[in-house]
Amino acid sequence: MTTAIPPAVDDLVARNRARLERAAEIQRRLERAQPPFNKDTVLEPLNELMLELANIGSESSLLSEVHPELGVREAAERLAQDAEKFGTNLAQSRPIYDALGAINARDLDPTALRALTLTRQDMKRSGVELDEATRERVRAIREELVLIEQEFARNYRNDVGAIELTDVSELAGLPADYVQAHQPGPDGKIRVTTNYPDLIPFQAYAKSGRARRQLSFVNLNRCVPRNLELLKQMLAKRHQLAGLLGYKNWADYATEDKMTGSAKAAWEFVEKAYDATRAGSKAEMVDLIAARRADDTTANDLGSWDLSYYVEKVKRERFNYDSREMRPYFEYRAVRQAILDLNSELFNIEFRPVQVELWHPSVETFEVIVDGEPRGRISLDMFPREGKYKHAACFTLRRGVGGKQEPHGVLVCNFPDPSVNKPALMNHSEVVTYFHEFGHLIHVIMEGRVPWVRLTRVNEWDFIEAPSQFLEEWIYDYDVLRRFAKHIETGAAIPEALVKRMREARDFARAVLVQRQLWLASISLYLHDKDPKELDTTKVVFDLAEKYSPTKQDPGTHLEASFGHLEGYTALYYTYQLSLTVAKDLHTKFTNGLMDMTQAKRYRDLILAPGGTKPARELARDFLGRDFNFEAYRKWLSPAGS
Numbered sequence: 068m069t070t071a072i073p074p075a076v077d078d079l080v081a082r083n084r085a086r087l088e089r090a091a092e093i094q095r096r097l098e099r100a101q102p103p104f105n106k107d108t109v110l111e112p113l114n115e116l117m118l119e120l121a122n123i124g125s126e127s128s129l130l131s132e133v134h135p136e137l138g139v140r141e142a143a144e145r146l147a148q149d150a151e152k153f154g155t156n157l158a159q160s161r162p163i164y165d166a167l168g169a170i171n172a173r174d175l176d177p178t179a180l181r182a183l184t185l186t187r188q189d190m191k192r193s194g195v196e197l198d199e200a201t202r203e204r205v206r207a208i209r210e211e212l213v214l215i216e217q218e219f220a221r222n223y224r225n226d227v228g229a230i231e232l233t234d235v236s237e238l239a240g241l242p243a244d245y246v247q248a249h250q251p252g253p254d255g256k257i258r259v260t261t262n263y264p265d266l267i268p269f270q271a272y273a274k275s276g277r278a279r280r281q282l283s284f285v286n287l288n289r290c291v292p293r294n295l296e297l298l299k300q301m302l303a304k305r306h307q308l309a310g311l312l313g314y315k316n317w318a319d320y321a322t323e324d325k326m327t328g329s330a331k332a333a334w335e336f337v338e339k340a341y342d343a344t345r346a347g348s349k350a351e352m353v354d355l356i357a358a359r360r361a362d363d364t365t366a367n368d369l370g371s372w373d374l375s376y377y378v379e380k381v382k383r384e385r386f387n388y389d390s391r392e393m394r395p396y397f398e399y400r401a402v403r404q405a406i407l408d409l410n411s412e413l414f415n416i417e418f419r420p421v422q423v424e425l426w427h428p429s430v431e432t433f434e435v436i437v438d439g440e441p442r443g444r445i446s447l448d449m450f451p452r453e454g455k456y457k458h459a460a461c462f463t464l465r466r467g468v469g470g471k472q473e474p475h476g477v478l479v480c481n482f483p484d485p486s487v488n489k490p491a492l493m494n495h496s497e498v499v500t501y502f503h504e505f506g507h508l509i510h511v512i513m514e515g516r517v518p519w520v521r522l523t524r525v526n527e528w529d530f531i532e533a534p535s536q537f538l539e540e541w542i543y544d545y546d547v548l549r550r551f552a553k554h555i556e557t558g559a560a561i562p563e564a565l566v567k568r569m570r571e572a573r574d575f576a577r578a579v580l581v582q583r584q585l586w587l588a589s590i591s592l593y594l595h596d597k598d599p600k601e602l603d604t605t606k607v608v609f610d611l612a613e614k615y616s617p618t619k620q621d622p623g624t625h626l627e628a629s630f631g632h633l634e635g636y637t638a639l640y641y642t643y644q645l646s647l648t649v650a651k652d653l654h655t656k657f658t659n660g661l662m663d664m665t666q667a668k669r670y671r672d673l674i675l676a677p678g679g680t681k682p683a684r685e686l687a688r689d690f691l692g693r694d695f696n697f698e699a700y701r702k703w704l705s706p707a708g709s
């Protein structure tokens with residue numbers, strides 16, 4: 068059932084062309100079909116068709132982001148364009164829409180009915196009910212939009228910034244393993260890049276404010292000016308598309324079928340969350356600015372390039388917690404094993420290594436056994452390389468569909484590479500990211516038996532970060548950490564006192580950091596609920612910073628040019644915080660500690676396994692026994708009850 072991906076472009080193209088042809092053949096048959104219209108004559112064949120399309124979409128979007136050969140990445144992008152074009156055409160097929168509409172709902176079980184209802188809703192949202200001239204314009208804009216979005220993502224993937232330091236003293240404050248890995252080159256210069264394993268520790272620890280600001284400046288000017296132009300075009304096309312489809316703007320269109328249901332409700336959520344951060348943020352900023360004043364007596368604010376550094380400094384001074392002390396306990400391979408072990412235990416999963424060569428020799432693959440039954444595969448592509456996706460995300464090589472195919476989920480991250488960094492030590496925050504992304508992966512596996520392609524993932528996009536953020540919590544727990552966090556040199560288990568100090572320090576700056584997230588959410592919403600003709604995107608970023616961001620932005624930077632989510636999440640960056648309110652509420656059930664297997668199993672079966680077979684709110688209700696609410700999140704934002 069599972070085969071390796073041959074690296075050759077020809078194989079990739081041939082396999083997916085064949086998928087496209089099979090899909091086209093089914094579409095032709097469906098469009099010619101005569102009554103009776105029912106599950107067997109319409110819904111099942113359409114499901115087959117959607118499976119072919121989903122497989123093209125999965126493979127092409129993954130390989131366009133990870134394959135080391137440029138030729139394969141480009142071929143994958145073209146396949147994604149073809150699949151997208153095919154998908155829009157299909158969604159606008161009036162004969163299929165009418166055939167679906169003619170099916171007697173009473174003959175369907177609730178899951179099949181939901182698949183039918185959502186499919187028709189998608190078709191309506193693609194313009195199937197519009198006149199042919201308008202539909203054609205929708206198709207044309209969609210085609211253009213895909214090209215723009217792909218180029219935006221491609222630039223983000225390829226453009227790595229770097230600064231050159233002329234003196235080792237500018238590495239002061241960085242952990243010894245980092246300094247070791249950043250020795251001057253033959254020209255006497257030290258190169259620090261914008262790749263995460265370089266960037267994250269540098270922003271957190273480098274004493275040189277000048278160097279931090281310089282690296283941040285370079286990072287926030289990646290993909291400039293090209294992506295600024297592309298963003299403008301992207302916003303214009305989306306706005307135009309929304310208008311043709313009968314919506315005031317893209318934000319209304321994008322939120323309509325989500326938990327929020329409207330841009331207005333999404334904004335209300337952002338405001339409500341922001342209100343909950345006010346008191347905490349005010350107090351935290353006083354402390355952060357005071358910490359900066361110790362270095363610069365004239366300081367009365369904080370630059371965004373200073374935030375991470377001074378958060379660390381306050382944590383050291385007030386809580387005696389130095390996150391650099393954690394690094395020797397988080398060697399990449401040990402962390403990787405721990406994540407597998409922990410998920411095994413929580414969800415009764417076994418991960419069996421599979422020897423299979425995928426797109427890069429560093430990619431590891433595992434067979435996943437759940438409750439003793441094979442349930443698909445996962446692959447881990449974890450280290451930076453040229454031309455590879457720069458952030459951390461969970462992709463699928465295949466989505467699981469009950470009775471048809473098992474899932475194959477793929478994590479794509481940029482962690483320190485044990486074959487390059489010796490030892491490959493991680494920051495605690497990177498370990499949290501690893502757990503987060505693994506949460507998505509487990510979701511892909513668990514929902515892999517849903518029989519309808521349309522329901523193979525949660526329908527409401529703004530719920531999808533809940534399961535991943537839910538899993539982050541485990542990595543703050545001493546009982547979890549002591550199992551695997553062993554010192555790289557001495558082998559000693561992580562000291563309980565260190566974890567205790569980390570937990571005490573953990574609450575500090577939470578409100579400030581959440582405000583930063585809300586600022587990004589506001590950018591993503593604002594850019595999509597206005598007529599883009601009048602928008603200066605950089606001005607929007609800076610204006611919204613005045614309102615939502617507690618830190619000062621560096622003039623001359625262009626955050627939006629490398630804000631990758633504007634391509635994929637469009638208006639929906641608020642997803643992270645809304646999902647977090649759900650995740651925090653789900654934790655309230657774990658009153659017997661995080662290793663409560665009864666709750667873990669309920670969570671697995673009630674939240675993850677149903678995929679999109681139920682509305683997201685219902686999934687949360689099934690687990691909680693009530694509707695989810697904002698209170699656990701509010702409490703988390705003001706732990707002292709401020």
Ligand SMILES: [Zn+2]
Nearest residue numbers: 503507532535
């Ligand atoms: Zn995520």
